[in-house]
Amino acid sequence: MxxxxxxxxxxxxxxxxxxxxxxxxxxxxxxxxxxxxxxxxxxxxxxxxxAVECFRFSLAVSGEGADEATALQQLNRRLASVRRELKPLVQGQLVVPAPHTHKRGRASEQRYVANTGVSGHVSLGSYDRLIQAVGAMPGVRLQGMESVAxxxxxxxxxxxxxxxxxxxxxxxxxxxxxxxxxxxxxxxxxxxxxxxxxxRPLRMEAVAKGFDPMEAPEPTxxxxxxxxxxxx
Structure with missing residues (x-):
């Protein structure tokens, strides 16, 4: 409407x-x-x-290790879990850009961190299951959610x-x-x-408190x- x-x-x-x-x-x-x-x-x-047709979501995925190769290996394992868990829930294909790495910590305790993002679309009916799946995966964080017509x-x-x-x-x-x-x-x-x-992007604090997808702000x-x- x-x-x-x-x-x-x-x-x-x-x-x-x-x-x-x-x-x-x-x-x-x-x-x-x-x-x-x-x-x-x-x-x-x-x-x-x-009216809201679906949601566009974005995730941050990271891996960590003593060297760059180890950090990337952990990142790839976590990406595999994300693809496996979200494949039944998303509409269309997931978008995953190339990862990047950086060092973290003091020189004596330095570790490598590898980061990338994952974005896609989820229906109103699968919204809650996606939030639960993301929350149970280590190294995966929900960055944003916006309503789509x-x-x-x-x-x-x-x-x-x-x-x-x-x-x-x-x-x-x-x-x-x-x-x-x-x-x-x-x-x-x-x-x-x-x-x-x-x-209109959804406020993340609303998502964390159990947001009702049927009450999402309509795309303007x-x-x-x-x-x-x-x-x-």
Missing amino acids: VVKGERIAAWTLLVLSACILIPSPRPLRADVLPCSGTRLKLSVQERGRS APEKEAALRQRLMTDALNQGQADAATTARAIGRSEVTLLSIDRAGAMGRP ITLRLQLEYCLS
Whole structure:
């Protein structure tokens, strides 16, 4: 279910004489058309939320030893355990970047530590089992968890926000046109450089205290458009 968010609109009225405009170099902005009337620039923001489909998690995995080879061997054993325990729970493939090593401790007591990360997706139904499995594995720590919307629902939400933003911009431009005695409103340009989506990460203390996945914050998308109109 998509929850409609708030709208924020701000405008700046610019009165310019007819002139020839040089196309903007910004890659996401169309060439600006000429206008013989009044130019109106609007900043429109739309925000919406979508239902949680799954969670994206990230783990930190480490190994330790008297030398680099021993630390990497322990890390590889722990990675094998992670893959074995999480394979029945995750959706898709686990992502494991190349490990890195460093020294720790004083020169006389120096040891080597090997670190890497593991990330993937888990369904709401498998969330609790994943948390329990991670907590039982030595050298494995949960780093983060964020809610993710289904791709088709996210695409539908983005399309809806775009439509709402353009409708809001057109309505605001028409209101301004009437206020200054103009009768026609023409959209000159759309700048989508500020468009973005922001999944909301879960707080780790909530996870540690027995977080209910059904109460996860919904993925939020914010769309920002810079619109320019000609009022004539």
